[in-house]
Amino acid sequence: xxxxxxxxxxxxxxxxLRIEKENFKFPWKRSYFDYDLRRPNTYCxxxxxxNKVVGYLVAWEIAEELHLANISVDKNYQKKGIxxxxxxxxxxxxxxxDIKRIYLETRVSNIIAQNxxxxxxxxxxYLRKGYYSDGEDxxxxxxEL
Ligand SMILES: CC(C)(COP(=O)(O)OP(=O)(O)OC[C@H]1O[C@@H](n2cnc3c(N)ncnc32)[C@H](O)[C@@H]1OP(=O)(O)O)[C@@H](O)C(=O)NCCC(=O)NCCS
Numbered sequence: 001x002x003x004x005x006x007x008x009x010x011x012x013x014x015x016x017l018r019i020e021k022e023n024f025k026f027p028w029k030r031s032y033f034d035y036d037l038r039r040p041n042t043y044c045x046x047x048x049x050x051n052k053v054v055g056y057l058v059a060w061e062i063a064e065e066l067h068l069a070n071i072s073v074d075k076n077y078q079k080k081g082i083x084x085x086x087x088x089x090x091x092x093x094x095x096x097x098d099i100k101r102i103y104l105e106t107r108v109s110n111i112i113a114q115n116x117x118x119x120x121x122x123x124x125x126y127l128r129k130g131y132y133s134d135g136e137d138x139x140x141x142x143x144e145l
Contacts, residue, residue, distance in 0.1 A: 001049055003082055005089045008044035008056060010037060015053035016046065023072045026133060033058070036069070045089055047073070047082045057086040059094075059102075066094045068104035087120050095145050102145065105131055105138035117141050 008016065013033055020027040036042045036058050043066075047055035055073035059066050068090070073082045094102060105128060106113045114124075122141040131138035 001080065003054075003085050004048045005045055005085055006048065008033075008037060008046045008058075010034070012046050012053050012056075016056050019053070019056070019072055019074045020070075022075055028070060036060075043090060043093060045086055047086055049077065049082075055082045055086055057090055059090050061094075061097065061099065064098070064100045066090070066099045066102045068102060083116055084120065091120075091143075091145065100145055101142055103140060103142040105140055107132060108137045108139055114139065114141070117143075 013030055016033060017027070017030055033044070037044055039060075041061040043057075043059045043061070045057045046053045053074075054077040056070070057068070058070040059068050061067075071083060071086060073086075091102065102122075103125065104117065104122070106117065108127070118141075120143065122143045125140040125142045128138040128140055130136075
């Protein structure tokens, strides 16, 4: 299976939103992606298989840090290394830009994501109490580059 990573475009948003709604109880709205596609210092990537979008990632550069805002892979394509490919691409971009650290929030209940980030070298940093709109806590995880 050949996986291509490229920049996200507006025309990808139907597919991105389909995956977003499948994967999250509180999905991002189209306007969030629209905004991030236009915003400076923001990186929006998609993973493609046979010209079909099967995953995506959004990250914000803030000073010398990169905040991973969103990552998700189509359920039918999970556990095939696509999330890792997206992360490796953003890590390469971050290193080229001399970014020192990547951090993210993840639901305390999202053990799969925590395993995924740990495998990529992220460490647990601290707990953000009530970070999510439904009151769930977030683990902040980070990786030094
Ligand atoms: C988290 C997510 C992006 C991972 O993407 P993926 O393409 O499935 O991940 P990969 O195939 O690259 O997996 C890399 C490693 O992560 C861990 N991992 C991934 N999926 C896992 C699962 N279902 N159970 C346990 N560990 C898992 C494993 O360590 C895996 O390595 P291995 O395949 O050698 O065991 C994907 O599960 C997803 O889209 N989840 C729903 C959305 C989400 O929760 N996003 C993160 C919000 S913070």
